[in-house]
Amino acid sequence: MAEHPELVAEMPAVARLSTPERLKHAQKRRAQQLKKWAQAEKEPQGSKVGADRKKRRRKSDGNTKRVTFPASVQLLEAAARHDAEEVRHFLASGISPDLCNEDGLTALHQCCIDDAGAVVPVLLDAGADVNARDSELWTPLHAAATCGHLRLVQLLIQRGADLLATNSDGNMPYDLCEDEVTLDCLESAMAEQGITQEKIEEARGATEREMMVEIRQLVEAGADLDVPRGHGATLLHIAAANGYMEAAELLLEHRASIGSRDEDGWQPLHAAACWGQVQLVELLVAHGADLNGKSVLDETPLDVCGDEEVRAKLLELKHKHEAVMRSHHRHKSLLQRRTSSTGSRGKVVRRVSVSERSSLYRREHEREAIVWQRAARRDSADDDDDHQTDAELQHRAATDPPASSPPRNGSALCAHGPGTGATVHPVPDPAPRHHLPATLPDLKRHRAATKLQHPPGGDPAAPIGGGDTGGTGVTGGAGDGTGEPPLLKLTAPAEEPPAQKQRCCKVM
Structure with a gap:
């Protein structure tokens, strides 16, 4: 038997082996251990030690305690030793063939792992459940198919093993089988039973459908969806670990906590990352799952992830999240600077x-x-x-009679009376010519002043007369009946001729 340092040294090599090879290696080590123990018992030193123990027991006062084991342990130990007679003796004494250990492993599971062909019929004849499940929902057919034990697979199928049974990972026995001959046997049996791809998919989704029914019942009853279950895991933990996309969406829709923790401090994102559920990882991160959340052992989802695809997706999501947060912080600091400088x-x-x-x-x-x-x-x-x-x-x-004196530039003419003779009232210019208005506001003020100086009792039908008065001043109204003062028009000032060039010398 190899010593402990030797076993530790060979662990990396064992990890690279396939599942059947690891099982064979473990069986070989177990056989070596039992052989070494048997040799130790046969040695004289061992018998001397045994005699000394008996003498000490006789000298004691009789209050010694005997070590006893539960019936399940005894049955499993006998099955592991492939001792069909002892197993038959235990079963005959009334021990149930479905007793299991803390992992849910029964004697039938153990015999299917160890290829104990002589013990399996004894257990099945005694009424052992051919579809018994351990803590990870593995059946004996899962164990026999994984190890490639063709004879046990055929025997279990004859005794009614469920070919569509799924474990906690959603795998059926044929999904785990790597031995081609055993896989052909499983597929042939599935074809004989009329199992189609539709039935396979329906069987895979059965567990998720049951879970969704349970979630809807809890929602209708108003119950808390975050109540911890086995090992403190919530429904969202279970959905994330098993890749139940629809169940997870339903839980998140009804406000299931995305940051709930189990006994190990794992959040649902830890479970999805550990079990390689890429779609669940994306869904949880989209709903705000913490990519840097740590467990009791300070492990982030990236630390517990073993699948390269999921690991790459986690890194991508982490980089995107960090970029968004940096952009948010820059925008926030810019707003703060603008607010502080407003005053x-x-x-x-x-x-x-x-x-x-x-x-x-x-x-x-x-x-x-x-x-x-x-x-x-x-x-x-x-x-x-x-x-x-x-x-x-x-x-x-030209047709009107001339006035006694022509109006001055900038004056207003007002006609009164219906007769041919018109009385002219000169209106003085509001400003001398050299102070004529030059901008629009000045023109407006000029027009307002003209209105104020207009006599109020004029004849609206009489023509105001006058044509262009020349220069900047008043143009006569047209007798439109409104009594409006004449229009004001602004003409550009006369342009001065350019100065003649003066000779600066006699050369020009």
Whole structure:
């Protein structure tokens, strides 16, 4: 038998072996251990030690305690030794063939693992459950198929083993079988029983459907979905570990806690990462699962993940989450800086804006005044307020009797009375010629002043008369019945001729 250091040294090599090879290696080590123990018992030193123990027992006062084992342990130990007679003796004494250890392992499971072909019929004849399940829902057929024990697989199928039984990972016996001959036997049996792909998929989803029925019942009753179950795991832990996508979505829809922890401090994301459920990992992260959450042993979901695909997905999601958080922090700090600077900078911005608006208004007024000046030059083409052209006004001025004195530039003419003789009231210019208005506001004020100085009792039907008065001043109204003062038109000032060049020397 190998010593402990030797066993520790060969652990990496054993981990690389397939499941059947590991089982064979374990059986070989167990056989070596039993052989060494038998040799030790046969040695004289061993018998001497046994005699000394008997002598000490005789010298004692008789209050010694005998070591006893439970019936399940005795049955499993006898089955592991392939002792069919002792197993038959235990069963005949009334021990149940379905007794199991703390892992749910029965004697039939153990015999299917060890290929104890002589003990399996004894257990089945005694009424052992051919579809008994351990803590991970493995049946004896799972164990025999995994180990590639063809004779035991055939025997279990003849005794009614369920070919569609699924373990906690959702695997059926044929999913775990690596031996080609045994796999052919399983597939042939499935074909004989009429098992199709539809039935296989239905059997795989049976557990999830049962779980969803339970979740809906809890929701209707208003119960807490985060009540811990075995080992402190919640329903979301179970769904995440088994890859139950629909059940997990239903739990998250009804506010199941994504941060609940089991006895080991694992969150549902730990379970999904450990069991390689990529879709559940994405779903939990999308609902806010903590990628850096730590268990009791300070393990993150990335630490407990053994599948390379899931590991790559976790790293990708972690990098995306960190990038989003950095962007959020930058945006938040920028908003804080803007808020802190509002009190000092806002007033300056407002003052500058007011001054800019004032300058803008002033420039607009100047541009409008220039437009008015240019419009006065095109009086011959434009209409007056009464829609009469300059030619019509000149014709009327020729037919009307001349006034005693021509009006001055910038004066207003008002006609009173229905007769042919018109009384003319001169209106003085509101400003001398060298102070004529030059901008639109000044023109408006000039027009308002003219209205105030207009006599209130005029004849609305009498023509105001007058054509173009020349220069900047008043153009007569057209007698439109409103009594409005004449229009004000602004003409551009006379352009001065350019100064003649003066000779600076006799050369020019």
